[in-house]
Amino acid sequence: MAAKILLLALLALVSSQAIASDPSQLQDFCVADQNSQVFVNGLVCINPNLAKAEDFFFQGLDKPGNTMNKNGFNATLVTAMQIPGLNTLGISLARLDFAPYGLNPPHTHPRATELLTVIEGTLYVGFVASDNKLFTKVLNKGDVFVFPENLIHFQFNPSNANAVAISGLSSQNPGLITIANAVFGSNPPISDDILAKAFQLDKKTVDWLQTQF
Structure with a gap:
């Protein structure tokens, strides 16, 4: 009986690990329908028969970004x-x-x-x-x-x-989570009492930092 319970526990553990991983592709591709109002974990697919080469193409990485x-x-x-x-x-x-x-x-x-x-x-x-x-x-x-x-x-x-x-x-x-922006620029702001204690700063310094973000 104990061996059966152990076996079931191991099977449950293996199953939970499998469920936690990303699902594999169920089709060749899933071109995003960027106009869909449906919210899913990712983006809704268009009909694959409507896909075209431009859906897999981007140009412009040769151009410098604005710094x-x-x-x-x-x-x-x-x-x-x-x-x-x-x-x-x-x-x-x-x-x-x-x-x-x-x-x-x-x-x-x-x-x-x-x-x-x-x-x-x-x-x-x-x-x-x-x-x-x-x-x-x-x-x-x-x-x-x-x-x-x-x-x-x-x-x-x-x-x-x-x-x-x-x-x-x-x-x-x-x-993307930029640390300083997230900490000092959250909306609504994190209490300056909390940030002052966390960073060992006075509240005036914290208040000034929050205005920078």
Whole structure:
């Protein structure tokens, strides 16, 4: 009897793990219907007989993004919203442009691992593991670095020349949480009492930081 109970428990565990994984494709593709008002986990498919080559095509990654902002950084995204044929395929792409000393601030992608390749210039990159250990590297043209899913990471251009990178992401919708924006720019704002205690700051400093976001 005990052996049967153990067997059933193991089967339940295996089943729960299988259910928790991403489903496999049930068709060749699922081109997104970007005009659908139906909400699902992803995007609704159009009739596959209506799909065309343009649904799997995007052009423009040869064009630099606008880095005239306070961070000197721009990301040009290629997700299922730009290429409808990416829907359900679990992948997306971004071109990252850095002005001299430009910064992609500490952030996370809650649904994706990121694989970054430097195309031009130099980048100082890093991520923080769950035990607060920092992993950093200086990357040059042709170098590749991986940022594990949902870990806080950043990229910084330490030189006086522009830098360009391409990032592959393991989700059609990786998401983006920029840490400073989320903490000091939430809507409605997090209580300054909470933030002052969490960051060991006085409330005036917290209030000033909240006005910056």
